[in-house]
Amino acid sequence: MSDILFLAHRVPYPPDRGDKIRGFNVLKFLAARKRVHLVAFADDRRDMGSDSGLTDHTSIIWRGKSRAVAALQAMLTNRPVSLAAFDDDAVRAAVSTVLTTHDIDTIYVFSSQMAQYVPTDTTARVVMDFVDMDSAKFAGYGRTQAGPMGWLMRREGRLLGTYEAKVAARADASLFVSDAEAALFRDQTGAERVFAIENGIDTDTFDPDASFVPIDLPPRTIVFTGQMDYRPNVEAVTWFADEILPLVRKSYPDAGFAIVGRAPTDAVKALGKRPGILVTGEVTDVRGWLAAAAAIVAPLKLARGVQNKVLEAMAMARPIVASAPAAEGIDHADTIAVGETAEEIATQIIAILSDPDAARVRGMAARRQVMQRYGWDARLSPLTALLAQAIGPRAHRDAA
Structure with a gap:
């Protein structure tokens, strides 16, 4: 052979x-x-x-x-x-x-x-x-x-x-x-x-019921995950911190933002100096951060193909708000919220924070969609x- x-x-x-x-x-x-x-x-x-x-x-x-x-x-x-x-x-x-x-x-x-x-x-x-x-x-x-x-x-x-x-x-x-x-x-x-x-996606590993170390976050923390020296990710978190998070905070002043991923650039590290924004750097296991999030965001302005960060969040049954480019390659069956502008993305996040029960139901639907559609x-x-x-x-x- x-x-x-x-x-x-x-x-x-x-x-x-x-x-x-x-x-x-x-x-x-x-x-x-x-x-x-x-x-x-x-x-x-x-x-x-x-x-x-x-x-x-x-x-x-x-x-x-x-x-x-x-x-x-x-x-x-x-x-x-x-x-x-x-x-x-x-x-x-x-x-x-x-x-x-x-x-x-x-x-x-x-x-x-x-x-x-x-x-x-x-x-x-x-x-x-x-x-x-x-x-x-x-x-x-x-x-x-x-x-x-x-x-x-x-x-x-x-x-x-x-x-x-x-x-x-x-x-x-x-x-x-x-x-x-x-x-x-x-x-x-x-x-x-x-x-x-x-x-x-490995839905056995990325499972809200799997064994992983839990992370303690404030209740209205919004999480982004990714390689933080990758230009589209840097642009995404900067856009979120500059334009989207302030809109969310008009409704929820205590809303926080956690940027989770290795090799943050100086520009990303600078965001961590702002009130309510956390830059973690490399973490050993992203699942605890996903599980602790009130919402997961993927506000990429430029995205190609399928975003693993979105599949992972779906598998973890989390409520997700993504930009149109970040959602484009994924058959999510309307289980994630999609926005084009800062205002649209902020509105979707506010809806999640306003109704945690509905967000939880949507997150479980996202997991079911991943299990049916995205086994390796x-x-x-x-x-x-x-x-x-x-x-x-x-x-x-x-x-x-």
């Missing part, structure tokens, strides 16, 4: 942030069916030398290239910064070792930055898991930002979009996290063999058919 080579831009375990959650569950799904060899970057020293027990061979390479160096290399070579940042000879050597010492019939590429390591002459099946359309994200940044940084974002969106289209043309399957994201990619690139493989085995089951397909003729794999 031939093996799978899994390429990841970040070690996909422990599954404690959005991309690692998807990566880990895909890896687990594949490893239950075939022998898998992993080559991945690490950007957290705690991940160096870690082992999931799921793979036969693992190579973890430290990604220490600075953003400044990556940007300079990208400018000199007319490449997207995203590619230059992940260009590494040690990874290239590790990939070569696996391909020459093992019978690999499938290369699973997690995130477009890793597609540069797929050899042009490979006969293996190539499954490209883009997750989100990153070029659209950077193009969105470029439309809203002026000056040199806006120019850099527009450049990244343009070059990365061209690269994504080339990668899809030479892959046997291109995967995205939602039907909307897959449709956007098809529309903008004309690519074929594009499929949606949605994210799931069900979400990943289409991979079985993709991996079983015969490898047919494909475009020449020119270096992307």
